Amino acid sequence: MKRAVIFTLLSFALWACTKPHSVVKNRQNLYFDKAERLLNEQKSDSAFYYFEKSASTSKDSLSVAMAYNYMASIQSDAGDIYGAQESLTTSLKYLDERKKENRYCLSSNYNELGMTSSRLGNFDSALSYLDSAIKYTDEQTYRYTFLNNKANVYRRKGSYKQALRIYRSILNVTEKGGKYYARLLSNMTYTQWLDNTAYPAAGGLRYALQLRQQLKDHWGENASYGHLSDFYSATKADSALIFAKAMYTIAKELHSPDDQLSALEKLIHLSPGDKSKGYFDKFNRLNDSLQTARNAAKNQFALIRYQSEKHKADNLRLMQENTKKEDEIFRQRLYLAIGLILLIGTTIWFRNRRQRLLLEADNRIRHYRLNLMQKVHDVVANGIYRVMNEVDYSDNLDKGYIVSQLDEMYEQSRKISQDEDINVQEDFSDKLERLANAFKSSDIKLAFSGNEPELWAKVNHRVKRQLEIVVQELLVNMAKHSHASQAIIDFEQIRDDLVMKYRDNGVGFPTDIHKGKGLQNTENRINAIGGHLTFEAHEQRGARIQIVTPIQ
Template sequence: MKRFLLYILLLSLLSCSQNKAPNKSLVDNPFYNKAFDFKDQNKPDSALAYFNRAKEFFNNQNDSLGIGKCLINTAIILTEQGDNFGGQEIALQALSYLDESNEKHWLYLGANYNNLGIATYNLKDNLQAIKFYDAAIKFSKNPLDDRMYLNNKAKSFQELKNYKAALAIYNQILNEEHKNPKEYARALSNIARTKWLENPNYNAEPEFIKALDIRKQQQDLWGLNASYSHLADYFATKNTSSALKYAHQMYEVAKNVNSPDDQLQALDKLIRLSPPLETKTYFETYQNLSDSLQTARSASENQFALIRYETEKNKADNLSLQKDNDEKKYQIILLAFAALAILTTSIIWYRKRKQKLESEAQNAIKEIQLKTSKKVHDVVANGLYRVMSEIQNQEAVDKDHVLDKIEDLYEKSRDISYEDNNYRGPDFHLKLADLLSSFATETTKILLVGNSSVLWQKINSQVKYELAHILQELMVNMKKHSRATSVAVKFEQTNHNITIYYTDNGIGISKGTSFNNGLTNTGNRIKAIKGAINFDTQTEKGLKIQITFPVA
């Protein structure tokens, strides 16, 4: 649904320029409309490249508004692709090219502030998102845009559980909507959902069904997607079969409109509502789609980084050539030596500048790729392996407990750059016990010794966070490779150090074994907490590992 609203903004930005008197700069810019063609063909990378080229063209013509429009559309595409930080950064740049006192700029200011609101909402800062939506409303002179911005603002109030404020906005939209069936249905469905969230006993079914019928008549697929989502949530605790039916319908519509995020939401509902035999199939589909979506979004971010690098490199090339040409115009024989010296200096500077830009860009890209890969491995891959292990190996699985973990992984995979440290509070020993015990099966026993609340009192949350990932990696490697039937993890404090002794009776590791990415990441994490790890490769059978780190 977020992608649909952003697409409307892109269409409004294009149609506005077509319906008004021709703009000479726009007509003469061969890249601007081409960028929209690529956007319509669902080729975001090409669209970004052409908006960037169009921006440079406008820059050469000193067309401030043209530059602003290119930056706005770039920011919208980045937000649509899940790069919310990138969308914020470019949208804030666009503001410096727009004039709030010029009414011709208001349409673009409204669209830009709305995109800032959406990106900020996605990053869960709803108070700031509301401020951006208010700014968008301030510059809106179009009733359709007004209602869209108001609807987004109401969603932020809803997330803040300020249902009274959200309902006031939705009712305002509803009272204004009698001629546009799609807008009326959207407002009606949002009102019903807000009333139900405020009061779980509220009978929202008639309003939900009425909105659904209108959307079917209008063949409004994005609206149907929202209605089926609302109905599935509403019936989840009232009528499981009805909830399951609507979740299936949401999944089909989400595939129809090609919205991966909505497909993941629908699959999450299907996992929660389906019988146990079907849950595994939906879970595997969810896992594959989540991995593919994250890979595509990471590739898009890296591609845009390359585009920006190429632009800066070309700009440096052009400046250098322009400087050379200007100098040649004023050269005379008496200053030939001086001119030659300047030219030589310029070439040396240019080469160093080029090498520096290339090195910085490549290092930045590698850092992004390594960071993303590390987070996907630690946060998503190991988390999914742990959940699958619980589903496959334990006879009595707490389904709600497992589904809560799946939902947590879904939230983290939506924006891998946003990762909250949740290892705070006095119950770390319980979380650690739950983590390690989850790898126990009928054939593999897990024994924990010394894991008490007192042991962790003086350990800060960051060390706890790193330590949880270290132990999770050891258990995943045990599960995958060791064939162990008995695992013991002992925790002991001596003076100002804590030592963890890991022992299993598996096949062990031979001396000189090269470690995979997971154990390499483990080594880096241990360095981060100023600790040390020792692998005992002399043991005839099994594996012994000792990890030591300071208390403070």
């Protein structure tokens, strides 16, 4: 149970860090001043609008960079991570690292890029950005904050030794008894426990909580309750439940939906069955509400950006309409130059086109061979393994059934050799159930959720065919490599997409995983039908895979 909630806590701990923004002297921009006032009044949408206007009208590059920095912070808080990264990279374009007055905004941008990258699981990029933030900061306090953020990234990455070295280096120069000391102590103690679950972390975690309570640091209390709940989850479930409830209470007081979700996730795992269901219902309602709000915010930010760009385009069009015609001689020379360029470009294009056609022909042959190898692996090899598995673990398996399965594989093999599509018309829900039954045994429990005929009736046959092969590949890997005793596959329609989630309690993926042929083939199949696959690489926590693909 302890390992199951570590990811949630790590995510919270990272974002509980102080985020220093580029708050420097006013650059004499009325839109910027108004945006800051609105942001202080917690009117984020209006503040974003005026920061956008400030960025589009200011002639001072630092003011423009600061405006984009603020917009990124607003987007990040609203859950629009990709939008925040776009604003941050735009902000960097207006900054000159050689200018001292730009260094404050540079360090803030790189810190925010590190935080967003870590939130997306891009830990190496996050560490690189945070190194840049440390490089450009001139204030020791912010330097310690960036180092703490860097240690948190190492912790999320699972590099506990590196994280602990940074925590200790900061803790040794931090005054005892303050908020920052309590945060460092809690983070370091918790990381020591993650690195060695036998480490007696209770004393340090409780002392950090006591300091935070004395200082009325409610955000810090929230983090401490999460740490303590995880620490006790494996040894004292009743204590873990008490701290999870305390975290949920204070998260509601802080109006932090993300922390409420984290606390509810712990309560679901720690509570008895009847109460766990109640917390599960609360979790779903809150999560749905949060996603709706964040989607609305993303749309609002996109609309503001669109209106701003449209205004710029309209102004440019008016300027172009008012521009005088160029001198006739200049135009003739321009036409001559364009003609020469076109002549040269056409010659080069024809030569390159010939080379490209040769290369494409070679690639088609290579692709055909790879596709044939993939079909043999997915259809024949995995199919034979499935039948072997059924023979090993099924007590009531008659000869006729085995013959029918082998005959089906023979037909599929023949179609592969003749380069025909494999299109077996039958109830897809029943087909998946039979596939699951082939891998069930006394040692392996396997369950499907959402495998309903009504769902599959909406799904395109090609998508179903690829998903069948992917599911078979996952189950073969589970049976052969993962040492799992339980596996669950969920199917769900979300708008026009089909979402499949796979999880088991096996050894999981190593953090330095290299994609083998099977996993690469699986990813290629999903990409071929317009979907995408994500997986969580973390040893000893079981496999976690999510596939999102269009229904049609």
